[in-house]
Amino acid sequence: MKNLVAYITTGFPSLEFTVDVALALAESGVDTLELGMPFSDPVADGPVIEAANLKALQNGFKLHHLFEASAKIAPHIDTLWMGYFNPFYHKGMDTFITEAKKAGVNGFIIPDLPFEEAKPYKSVIEAAGLNLIDFIAPTDSKARIEQIVTDAKKFIYLVAYAGITGAGKSEDLQEIVSDIKTFTDTPVYVGFGVDQNTAKEKAKGVDGVIVGSAFVKVLLDESLSNTQKITKISAIAKEIKEKINS
Amino acid sequence: MDLHKEIYIPKPSPFDPDELGHFGKFGGRFVPETLMPALEQLRKDYEAVRFDKDFWAEVDYYYKNYVGRPSALYYAENLSKELDAKIYLKREDLNHTGAHKINHCVAQAVLAKRLGKKKIIAETGAGQHGVATATVAALFGLECEVFMGAKDVARQELNVFRMKLLGAKVHAVESGSKTLKDAMNDAIRHWVTNARDTYYLIGTVAGPHPYPMMVRDIQSIIGWEAKEQLNAAEGCLPDKIIACIGGGSNALGIFSHFLEDESVECIGIEAGGEGLECKHGCSLEKGSPGVLHGQLSYLLQDADGQIQEAHSISAGLDYPGIGPEHAFLKDEGIVTYSHITDVEALDAFVWLSQSEGIIPALESSHAIAYLKKMKPEDIKGKIILVNLSGRGDKDMIQVKDILKEQFA
Ligand SMILES: Cc1ncc(COP(=O)(O)O)c(C=O)c1O
Numbered sequence: 001m002k003n004l005v006a007y008i009t010t011g012f013p014s015l016e017f018t019v020d021v022a023l024a025l026a027e028s029g030v031d032t033l034e035l036g037m038p039f040s041d042p043v044a045d046g047p048v049i050e051a052a053n054l055k056a057l058q059n060g061f062k063l064h065h066l067f068e069a070s071a072k073i074a075p076h077i078d079t080l081w082m083g084y085f086n087p088f089y090h091k092g093m094d095t096f097i098t099e100a101k102k103a104g105v106n107g108f109i110i111p112d113l114p115f116e117e118a119k120p121y122k123s124v125i126e127a128a129g130l131n132l133i134d135f136i137a138p139t140d141s142k143a144r145i146e147q148i149v150t151d152a153k154k155f156i157y158l159v160a161y162a163g164i165t166g167a168g169k170s171e172d173l174q175e176i177v178s179d180i181k182t183f184t185d186t187p188v189y190v191g192f193g194v195d196q197n198t199a200k201e202k203a204k205g206v207d208g209v210i211v212g213s214a215f216v217k218v219l220l221d222e223s224l225s226n227t228q229k230i231t232k233i234s235a236i237a238k239e240i241k242e243k244i245n246s
Numbered sequence: 247m248d249l250h251k252e253i254y255i256p257k258p259s260p261f262d263p264d265e266l267g268h269f270g271k272f273g274g275r276f277v278p279e280t281l282m283p284a285l286e287q288l289r290k291d292y293e294a295v296r297f298d299k300d301f302w303a304e305v306d307y308y309y310k311n312y313v314g315r316p317s318a319l320y321y322a323e324n325l326s327k328e329l330d331a332k333i334y335l336k337r338e339d340l341n342h343t344g345a346h347k348i349n350h351c352v353a354q355a356v357l358a359k360r361l362g363k364k365k366i367i368a369e370t371g372a373g374q375h376g377v378a379t380a381t382v383a384a385l386f387g388l389e390c391e392v393f394m395g396a397k398d399v400a401r402q403e404l405n406v407f408r409m410k411l412l413g414a415k416v417h418a419v420e421s422g423s424k425t426l427k428d429a430m431n432d433a434i435r436h437w438v439t440n441a442r443d444t445y446y447l448i449g450t451v452a453g454p455h456p457y458p459m460m461v462r463d464i465q466s467i468i469g470w471e472a473k474e475q476l477n478a479a480e481g482c483l484p485d486k487i488i489a490c491i492g493g494g495s496n497a498l499g500i501f502s503h504f505l506e507d508e509s510v511e512c513i514g515i516e517a518g519g520e521g522l523e524c525k526h527g528c529s530l531e532k533g534s535p536g537v538l539h540g541q542l543s544y545l546l547q548d549a550d551g552q553i554q555e556a557h558s559i560s561a562g563l564d565y566p567g568i569g570p571e572h573a574f575l576k577d578e579g580i581v582t583y584s585h586i587t588d589v590e591a592l593d594a595f596v597w598l599s600q601s602e603g604i605i606p607a608l609e610s611s612h613a614i615a616y617l618k619k620m621k622p623e624d625i626k627g628k629i630i631l632v633n634l635s636g637r638g639d640k641d642m643i644q645v646k647d648i649l650k651e652q653f654a
Contacts, residue, residue: 040422040552041538043434044278050421063550085276086537090551112276112537116266137280139441144283162280163439 002244003155003208005189006237007034007082008215009052010069011061017226019072021219021233026077028234029241031208033073034109037066037083044084044111046166048213052220063087067099074104080133082109085117093121097128107131107154115148126153133157136188138171142179149184156180157210160192160202166213168193170201177205196239203244211240247474249316253306254470255297256463261505261571267455270577273570275454277434277540284441289456291361296463301360305353312385313342313352315467319475324601329617331625334484335604335634336472336500345607345636346468346496347378347449353464355382358445365389365444369433371398371426371492372562372609373405374636375449380414388445390414393433395425398561405640423555426492426565430539450493451569454540458569465499472631473503480629486511489633490612491583492527492562494569496635505580514572515612517558518585525557529568530576530583543570559588560608560641586612586619594618595638595645596652607636608645 006025010018022033038056042049066081073079081100088096088110096108107130113121118132125132131154136145139162149156158177161169173190180188190202191210203209218224218232267273267289275285295301309315318337325333338346358366366388370376376392383390392409396418399406409416422428430453437446448457451465469487476484487504489497491514501512519526526532529544536545538553546554546566556566575581586594591608594615599605606614613632617625638645 041427041431043431043539044438046435054421057552084537086545086547086553087551089542090534090536090547111278112540114275114277114279114282117274117276135279137278137282139280139283141283159278159280162441164435167439169439 002203003031003187003189004029004237004241004244005032005034005191005208005210006030006215007036007210007212008219009036009038009049009056010066011038011056011059012052012219014059015065015069018069021230022073023076024230024234025237028237030077030237032078032080034080034082034210034212035066035070035073037063037081037087039084039087042084044164046164046213048166048216048220052216063091067103070103070105079105080107080109081105085110085113093124097125097130100130101128107133109133109157111135135159136176136180138162138173138176140176145176145179146183149180149186152184152186155187155189155208158188158190158206160190160194163192165192168198170198174205196236196243199240200243200246209240209244249471249474250310253299253303254467255299255302256466259502261574263455263459267459269571269574272535272542272573273455273458274542275540276537276542277454278438280438281441285454291357292456292460295357295360301356305356308352308356313348314340316471317341319472319479321479322602325617328601329625331627332480332629333617334476334629334631336468336631337634338468338496339604339606339610339634339637343374343378343381344639345374345378346465346499347375348381349467349499350449350461350464350495351375351378351382351447354445354447355386355388358388358447359386361445363388363443363445365440366447367391367393367433367436367444368447368449369393369426369429370449371429371564372560372607373398373402373409373640374562376414376416377405377408377412379447379449380409380412383414384412391417391436393417393419393429393436395423395429396420397424398426398429401644402561402640404643425556426561427553427556434539450495451498451571452493452539452541452543452567458541458571461495462498462502462571465495466502468496468499468633469501469503472500476631482629483507483510484631485509485628486513487631488513488515488613488616490515490563490609490635491568491572492565492609493567494572496633498569498571500631500633501581512581513616514581514583515616516583516585517556517560517563517612518587518590519557521587522585526585527556527558527563527565528585529566530572531585533566535573538567541570543573544568544576559591560612562607562609563612584616586615590615590619592645592648604634605638606634607638608641610635
């Protein structure tokens, strides 16, 4: 069975709605939820997720909202926090570890904290029984892949193409996947540009997919009511889960 | 030493970062994994030319014949009389394109060309770095795209036109505060997608390693020349050196060769904007350590670690961060940092224009203004070196609007 990881931006359009969407995703076959921490300068993200981040902040999102919402969500689905490094650094990694344990969140995904800079934090996070997800990009050499994946836990986030989220480009990943697999048994999930149309293709040879912009696009769609958004997001999740396992 | 004959080559500095780009706890590389191989490659490529005579000889050719280096060191007679001190201005404003930015553009473009890159991108605030990048792109036949905050596009319209005239494509960035910070976000996004064939020509001593060190090495030609020129004029070191700080490139450029001289006080001037209790750009004085644009340094941020908007009358200083080496030099107490407000800078803009016949850039006006802010007893009889990082032509439309009553 291949896994589906879903990303949604926390606090957009509202915190209550984030909880509702998260629970609906859990019921639609999503295996792991990435709760995005809105950040003012999301440089790894394309226009869709960037817009959701900025709108959540304009709506008054604060980190304590993330902590509160997570406590309602994490009992129902494997949950990770996905956020840029500055809030972690500013509040202190210890604070995040404590809050994650309290809420039942299992770890962090930090796209601007590469392997070298992650080192001192990774050991602390793991000692607390949490995970820090490692990234592999299509630009990485085999030597770098070996360095990174040797100690990778939970899953490896394979970036599908050189670019930002939601760009929907494609690159042939077969070679890089087999490189990763020579060094580790940790599952490999592909993210960036995965939606209903590309999921089946992108899931080839890997253990799961990560979907973000496809869900956030629906969150941003002002022509839909909240109920319609939930219905649509659930349908997309089910469709993707089915396609990657067909 | 004859500066017209000598070739500038950087030398190792006690303030060099470690292999991962750390100046103490600052600096580093905080970027998406996709960029790490490109940065590691650039680090190696730069290390290979850092002390290479051939490389710097090629750069030197353009410095002397195209940029107009060495830039003059001018004894500002009228300011000196008024302040009862010896004021020397390092005339980076006389460089081709009107500011120190052309220095790191020429050297980085020569590097990009050597690396076989066909395209260059840049972020820009005041447009000086964008213009300088567009200029070297035209010179070396490279394709050029410049990212500029929409707010800056409006207040620096002359420079936008110059960039377009030079053949560059200008992207007006509409996200966030629509200034330099957001321009840099979009330049990074573009680079993540195109690193394989595109050189990102960063315009200051900020960003992920190796940029802070590389740009500092390149700009340090300013202080290298000034030290020699001042020695020829006065036979000694300056007592104080003053430079404005946006990201910090002109400041490190003039400070670096004096950091080990204990008698010399280096003073970096941040943008005080509307005052430290209002909107400003004082990352060092009012910010705290954090990560933005690939580096750990001082930042303007809120309690949650969200980046706050900076404010300055000068687009080139309107940035919520600062280069990591400055963060290190501040914490170590090696450099003094202070600030100048919009009003004080504007006043100095007029003061220098009317007392020396030199119209400074609004950025550089912050450094000039500090001459007046110091206590008279602190500067009486002292030799003071000010980095005049750029000329005010680009600011004419903006300043005309503000001062039209005064000069009606
Ligand atoms: C004339 C001038 N001086 C100073 C600056 C600030 O940059 P830095 O602090 O890197 O010298 C700029 C930036 O655009 C500039 O145009």
